[in-house]
Amino acid sequence: MSNLSEKVALVTGGSRGIGAAIAKRLAADGASVAITYAKDATAASAVVKAIEADGGKAIAIQADAADTEAVKGAVEKAVAALGKLDVLVNNAGTAIPKPFEETSFEEMDRMIDINFRGILVTTQTALKHMSDGGRIINIGSCVGERLLTPGLVAYAATKGAVKMFTQGLSREVGGRGITVNNVQPGPIDTDLNPAAGDWATPQKAATALNRYGHVDEVAALVAFVAGPESAYITGANLTVDGGTNA
Ligand code: NDP
Numbered sequence: 001m002s003n004l005s006e007k008v009a010l011v012t013g014g015s016r017g018i019g020a021a022i023a024k025r026l027a028a029d030g031a032s033v034a035i036t037y038a039k040d041a042t043a044a045s046a047v048v049k050a051i052e053a054d055g056g057k058a059i060a061i062q063a064d065a066a067d068t069e070a071v072k073g074a075v076e077k078a079v080a081a082l083g084k085l086d087v088l089v090n091n092a093g094t095a096i097p098k099p100f101e102e103t104s105f106e107e108m109d110r111m112i113d114i115n116f117r118g119i120l121v122t123t124q125t126a127l128k129h130m131s132d133g134g135r136i137i138n139i140g141s142c143v144g145e146r147l148l149t150p151g152l153v154a155y156a157a158t159k160g161a162v163k164m165f166t167q168g169l170s171r172e173v174g175g176r177g178i179t180v181n182n183v184q185p186g187p188i189d190t191d192l193n194p195a196a197g198d199w200a201t202p203q204k205a206a207t208a209l210n211r212y213g214h215v216d217e218v219a220a221l222v223a224f225v226a227g228p229e230s231a232y233i234t235g236a237n238l239t240v241d242g243g244t245n246a
Pocket residue numbers: 012013014015016017018019020036037038039040041043063064065066091092093094095114139140141142184185186187188189190191192193
């Protein structure tokens with residue numbers, strides 16, 4: 001188990017799916033946690049209440065990852081409310097699965113703005129406040145390295161950008177003991193990628209384990225990377241994909 005007591009974490013897109021599991025796991029490991037969300041205040045509030053019910057501390061902040069001022073404001077609010085920032089998890093993301101030639105420019109912009117530009121803005125703002133020895137953990141995707149399933153061309157490109165951003169930034173902030181890593185999930189059962197959906201069959205078949213992953217299986221890796229035992233891991237792309245990219 002990681003020991004995150006006295007640590008403060010910010011998880012973007014923490015109201016549902018993988019982000020909610022990460023927020024709950026970091027809180028269970030002792031961190032105070034701020035989550036952001038775009039639309040669903042009820043879901044965000046439920047995550048906060050679940051953490052508080054387990055004796056943890058959490059706040060929720062509405063901030064669309066595609067809105068520069070909202071993102072900057074969310075980081076400032078988290079630091080003001082919780083006192084500092086030790087761990088940033090850039091999880092907010094979306095996919096609009098369809099063939100590339102049928103993807104509109106607006107849909108491409110949406111994926112770029114949330115999945116990649118949002119990470120740039122959040123991370124640059126967070127670095128102004130981040131403690132030495134801090135952790136930046138990006139949630140990329142196994143498709144950022146290898147694309148086996150159709151309909152994800154633009155999405156995969158945004159995740160490839162997250163991969164290279166991770167590697168490059170690790171070299172700029174290493175002098176402060178800050179690590180930057182890219183956790184790359186494979187198919188994980190969430191609202192975004194339901195294990196029972198139309199897109200699920202080829203994704204499940206592409207795994208070595210012949211199953212979708214659970215959000216807690218991603219959260220466990222994030223908790224390790226956020227914790228003290230991972231201090232020598234940086235600039236790494238850590239895949240949790242059931243063997244999809246094997
Ligand atoms: P979900 O759609 O299930 O949950 C997304 C979360 O992000 C929600 O809390 C949502 O809040 C929030 N969110 C969505 N859009 C925005 C936005 N514009 N600004 C801020 N918050 C936002 O997604 P997953 O949990 O499946 O995915 C989480 C991350 O994991 C994404 O980066 C995704 O690309 C990545 N990933 C997922 C995989 C999977 O198979 N599920 C595989 C590989 C990577 P709200 O409801 O308020 O909009």
